Structure formats: structure tokens, C-alpha cells
Amino acid sequence: MAAKQPDQEFVEYIVKSLVNNPDDVVVDRTVDQMGVLVTVKVNPQDMGLLIGRSGSTAKAIRTLARIIGLRNNARVNLRIVEPEGSTHAAARGASEPKGVDEVVGELGI
Numbered sequence: 001m002a003a004k005q006p007d008q009e010f011v012e013y014i015v016k017s018l019v020n021n022p023d024d025v026v027v028d029r030t031v032d033q034m035g036v037l038v039t040v041k042v043n044p045q046d047m048g049l050l051i052g053r054s055g056s057t058a059k060a061i062r063t064l065a066r067i068i069g070l071r072n073n074a075r076v077n078l079r080i081v082e083p084e085g086s087t088h089a090a091a092r093g094a095s096e097p098k099g100v101d102e103v104v105g106e107l108g109i
């Protein structure tokens with residue numbers, strides 16, 4: 001197993017400190033021509049804690065990860081993997097758009 005890089009260690013430390021199930025946190029790191037991609041997977045129950053209100057926590061972690069990357073001459077991006085079974089709209093994919101009735105029902109009209 002390769003040694004963890006500073007950006008990966010930092011993200012893992014922050015995420016594990018935030019969530020209720022730190023043993024379920026998985027942080028992977030890949031490098032390509034676009035830079036470094038740090039991918040985070042957490043327990044489905046911890047997604048709200050990781051993302052934060054209006055995405056503020058996730059945005060802060062992304063900003064800090066980029067700063068760590070700059071100190072190590074790397075462009076770092078953070079990707080949060082949505083767990084299986086999520087009801088979030090992005091998990092639906094392009095093949096399952098919401099219907100008008102479903103949207104109206106969600107609005108309570």
C-alpha cells in the first residue's frame with residue numbers, strides 16, 4: 001500500500017472528525033493530467049454532516065484541500081461520492097427525470 005499524500009491525509013482527518021461513523025470513511029486519491037482528485041465516501045447517514053447547510057461544509061473542505069495542494073504544487077479537487085440508495089436528484093441520472101406531477105407534489109401545490 002502506497003503512503004498517503006498530505007492532501008489525502010488532511011481530507012481524511014477532517015472528514016473523520018466531522019462524521020458520526022469515522023470507520024466508514026474511505027478517501028481515495030488519483031492523479032491525472034487535470035491534477036489530483038481526492039474522492040470521499042462516507043456512511044449514508046453522515047452525508048448531511050459532510051455536505052453541511054447549503055453545501056457550506058463541503059465547500060470549506062474543498063477550499064482547504066486546494067490550499068494544501070498549492071503548498072505541494074498540485075491542483076487538488078474533492079469529489080464526494082453519493083452513497084447507494086440516495087434519494088438525491090443527482091443520483092437519478094439523466095435517464096430518470098422528474099415528472100411534472102412529482103415536482104408539483106414536492107412543492108405542495
